[in-house]
Amino acid sequence: MAGLRSIFAKKQPAQTCAAVIVAAGSARRMGGIDKVLAPLGELPVLAHTLYVFQDSPAVDEIVVVTRPDLLVEVGRLCKEYGLDKVKKVVAGGSERTNSVLAGLREVSPQAELIAIHDGARPLLPPQILEETVAQAARTGAAAPALPVTDTIKRIKDGVSTGTVDREDLRAVQTPQIFEAGLIRAALEKAIADGENLTDDCAAVERLGMPVTLTQGSRENIKITTPFDLLLGQAILENRVKGS
Ligand SMILES: Nc1ccn([C@@H]2O[C@H](COP(=O)(O)OP(=O)(O)OP(=O)(O)O)[C@@H](O)[C@H]2O)c(=O)n1
Numbered sequence: 001m002a003g004l005r006s007i008f009a010k011k012q013p014a015q016t017c018a019a020v021i022v023a024a025g026s027a028r029r030m031g032g033i034d035k036v037l038a039p040l041g042e043l044p045v046l047a048h049t050l051y052v053f054q055d056s057p058a059v060d061e062i063v064v065v066t067r068p069d070l071l072v073e074v075g076r077l078c079k080e081y082g083l084d085k086v087k088k089v090v091a092g093g094s095e096r097t098n099s100v101l102a103g104l105r106e107v108s109p110q111a112e113l114i115a116i117h118d119g120a121r122p123l124l125p126p127q128i129l130e131e132t133v134a135q136a137a138r139t140g141a142a143a144p145a146l147p148v149t150d151t152i153k154r155i156k157d158g159v160s161t162g163t164v165d166r167e168d169l170r171a172v173q174t175p176q177i178f179e180a181g182l183i184r185a186a187l188e189k190a191i192a193d194g195e196n197l198t199d200d201c202a203a204v205e206r207l208g209m210p211v212t213l214t215q216g217s218r219e220n221i222k223i224t225t226p227f228d229l230l231l232g233q234a235i236l237e238n239r240v241k242g243s
């Protein structure tokens, strides 16, 4: 029995994993604040994000995608904070999918898994990264998600016309982690088809492939509006109190 248990409990062999951190957006909803370089506690938002991947034993290398005008500054930030897993800092494109593809092109060919994460999600709990890497190694595609807690309305001309059953809804976060060949093929097809996608799972779903959802976290916020910086600050302070 113990022998059988140990066969079933055998871990997946670790797969080489590269992270692509996309930080090339224009932060229009931030009202003029350059969000990835904005201070959050003692560090810029992007440094918090990169430390989670730098410190993870599941991640072998990092590619950072930034705006062309920030290439030098972001390169300097990686050196200043000792982020030696960062292999390249490259310029992104006009849409998020173009930025992801620009990063994918720089990933080492040996990488078997690719974790795509928003530079604007600085407070990713490390255990979510580890769990999502493990699931992607098992199934080929995984991402963290949370149940929706508000009631969602369908609208027309500004008035509510119906209520969506939220039991079947999830709010997806990043990192979204995929087998390398799968995400390359999926994103190239999405671009060729002229699709404008808001996340990378959507490109894989279009190929008819399922994405395994892992447990997300309310701490894994995306800095989208100035209010999110206040929220991020509160999360950080709460972590310090709890440690
Ligand atoms: N062309 C783009 C657009 C977005 N992103 C990145 O994708 C993540 C999620 O995007 P979002 O929060 O929408 O960022 P912005 O596009 O900067 O914000 P906004 O839509 O308010 O302009 C961010 O880390 C952002 O930097 C990117 O690398 N390249």
Ligand SMILES: C[C@](O)(CO)[C@H](O)COP(=O)(O)O
Pocket (backbone or CB within 6 Å): 096, 118, 171, 172, 173, 174, 198, 199, 200, 222, 224
């Ligand atoms: C990728 C993402 O963070 C998953 O929740 C989200 O879709 C990005 O959306 P945005 O409109 O680019 O902020």
